[in-house]
Amino acid sequence: MSGGVEIPVVVSDIEQATPTVRRFRLTAASGQPLPHFAAGSHVVVMMESGERIIRNAYSLVDRAEDGSSYSIGVLKTRDSRGGSRFMHERVEVGSRLKISMPVNLFPVFAPGRRHLLVAGGIGVTPIYAMADELKRQGADYEIHYAVRDEAHGAFVGELRERHGDRLTLYRSDLSEVLAVREILPGQPFGTHLYVCGPQGMIDAVLEGGREAGWPKEHLHSEHFQAPPSGDPFSARLAKAGITCEVRSDQSLLEALEEAGVDAPFLCRGGACGQCEVAVVDADGELVHNDHYLSEDERSSGRKIMLCVSRLKGRELVLDL
Amino acid sequence: MITTSTFDSRPAYGGLSLDERAKSHLVVAEGDGASAVLDAFEDAPPSLARTTLLYAGPDGMAVRLAILGAAEFRRTSGRLDLMNRLDEVFATSKMGARLYVAGTESFIGEVIAKAATYGVVPQSVIAEQRGSLARRVQCVHCKHVDEEVTATPYACGGCGQSLFVRDHFSRRHAAFQGVRVDAEVPGEIPAAEELVQ
Numbered sequence: 001m002s003g004g005v006e007i008p009v010v011v012s013d014i015e016q017a018t019p020t021v022r023r024f025r026l027t028a029a030s031g032q033p034l035p036h037f038a039a040g041s042h043v044v045v046m047m048e049s050g051e052r053i054i055r056n057a058y059s060l061v062d063r064a065e066d067g068s069s070y071s072i073g074v075l076k077t078r079d080s081r082g083g084s085r086f087m088h089e090r091v092e093v094g095s096r097l098k099i100s101m102p103v104n105l106f107p108v109f110a111p112g113r114r115h116l117l118v119a120g121g122i123g124v125t126p127i128y129a130m131a132d133e134l135k136r137q138g139a140d141y142e143i144h145y146a147v148r149d150e151a152h153g154a155f156v157g158e159l160r161e162r163h164g165d166r167l168t169l170y171r172s173d174l175s176e177v178l179a180v181r182e183i184l185p186g187q188p189f190g191t192h193l194y195v196c197g198p199q200g201m202i203d204a205v206l207e208g209g210r211e212a213g214w215p216k217e218h219l220h221s222e223h224f225q226a227p228p229s230g231d232p233f234s235a236r237l238a239k240a241g242i243t244c245e246v247r248s249d250q251s252l253l254e255a256l257e258e259a260g261v262d263a264p265f266l267c268r269g270g271a272c273g274q275c276e277v278a279v280v281d282a283d284g285e286l287v288h289n290d291h292y293l294s295e296d297e298r299s300s301g302r303k304i305m306l307c308v309s310r311l312k313g314r315e316l317v318l319d320l
Numbered sequence: 321m322i323t324t325s326t327f328d329s330r331p332a333y334g335g336l337s338l339d340e341r342a343k344s345h346l347v348v349a350e351g352d353g354a355s356a357v358l359d360a361f362e363d364a365p366p367s368l369a370r371t372t373l374l375y376a377g378p379d380g381m382a383v384r385l386a387i388l389g390a391a392e393f394r395r396t397s398g399r400l401d402l403m404n405r406l407d408e409v410f411a412t413s414k415m416g417a418r419l420y421v422a423g424t425e426s427f428i429g430e431v432i433a434k435a436a437t438y439g440v441v442p443q444s445v446i447a448e449q450r451g452s453l454a455r456r457v458q459c460v461h462c463k464h465v466d467e468e469v470t471a472t473p474y475a476c477g478g479c480g481q482s483l484f485v486r487d488h489f490s491r492r493h494a495a496f497q498g499v500r501v502d503a504e505v506p507g508e509i510p511a512a513e514e515l516v517q
Binding site: 109111112113114184185186187188189190191192210211212213214215216217218 | 339341342343344410413414415416417418435436437438439440441443444
């Protein structure tokens with residue numbers, strides 16, 4: 001299938017990390033070691049919910065030393081479209097899931113002279129893996145982690161234990177603010193910054209970085225977004241001759257999959273570019289929600305990312 | 321800013337233009353690269369107050385750069401001296417500084433390769449090629465590096481074989497790759513062509 005290899009896993013441990021975050025340990029069903037991954041990687045978890053398959057991307061937190069398992073952290077969101085709720089309410093120890101091969105769209109720039117890891121909320125999951133990798137390599141790094149309060153900060157205890165003074169925690173219940181302009185000055189030439197968290201935080205950190213004169217090539221970010229809902233519309237595949245309806249609560253990609261179409265995808269969060277498809281015709285306005293297409297590509301109306309973007313209108317004709 | 325040509329590793333240089341948001345400017349030039357620096361910085365006195373300028377090259381250009389008004393100007397005795405001085409600059413510089421380099425491709429490559437050892441992303445370096453279009457080429461067979469190669473094929477200064485100059489550029493060596501041209505049919509050596517771009 002288009003997402004590549006599927007690896008069957010069994011949930012071997014579930015930890016309630018905070019009132020809203022659970023850590024799941026996923027053990028290879030085959031007993032064979034899982035592939036190595038570089039920090040910043042994610043996998044797509046496939047959940048069979050009965051009526052449909054839900055696919056969500058989650059950053060990998062760690063890999064057991066013997067390679068037998070990975071762990072992921074999942075936030076239960078109020079506006080869950082099904083994935084995080086399924087993980088929290090339906091998955092238990094012994095549950096079987098499938099995962100994709102790890103994919104890395106958020107790698108550490110290894111030659112960096114120093115690394116500033118900035119996390120907000122559940123955005124800590126790739127940062128956790130990066131900090132471990134940098135510690136292993138003996139690299140110079142700092143972790144800046146913004147949480148609502150200590151109880152809602154996933155993995156705070158572990159991070160403190162592993163990284164000591166390198167961790168700075170910002171608790172909003174104590175009115176502590178992670179201000180990017182305070183952590184950027186004085187960093188040595190060749191420093192890199194990585195940020196993962198809510199979109200507003202990412203935007204503020206990246207803009208703060210440019211404001212401080214940092215080249216954009218030294219500012220790295222990742223944001224997985226759930227596909228935004230919207231008005232229903234029809235999708236017609238020009239080559240395959242298939243027409244399917246996209247409900248308001250599902251993405252274009254999900255609707256195609258439900259119709260049995262093996263459409264291309266990788267990250268399912270508008271970041272990687274794998275699901276780019278040419279638009280043949282659009283009876284309405286394209287709503288681009290991805291982070292991949294350039295402004296020119298968006299305004300051309302010729303391309304769409306299946307995973308997060310949609311049509312505000314009647315019918316979208318795709319070159320598939 | 322560096323962009324990449326169709327040959328993946330072949331760098332192309334966008335030309336010096338001031339990064340208005342940079343807190344300071346590290347500008348290094350060699351030979352004719354001075355003219356690119358003058359073009360980009362001559363009308364930017366506020367930026368010059370935050371500029372460190374290093375230069376290796378002839379007297380005339382050095383004088384023009386010296387009176388440009390950079391906060392710090394240093395003329396070095398040659399490329400080697402400049403590279404050593406650059407180590408001190410990189411070691412003490414802070415983020416917010418933007419690196420600019422102007423000169424021949426071999427010079428640009430060498431500066432970027434050094435910056436990369438400090439963790440700088442090559443694509444973040446603003447570069448302009450001026451002066452000779454000659455290339456620095458490494459023989460893939462004997463590893464000898466020839467400077468100022470202007471034609472392909474040419475005779476390797478190390479092993480003497482006729483080398484075809486490929487567009488394959490090594491960022492680490494700051495050099496193009498030279499490959500034996502008559503490997504298939506020994507002795508069959510095409511006429512040399514000038515290397516333009």
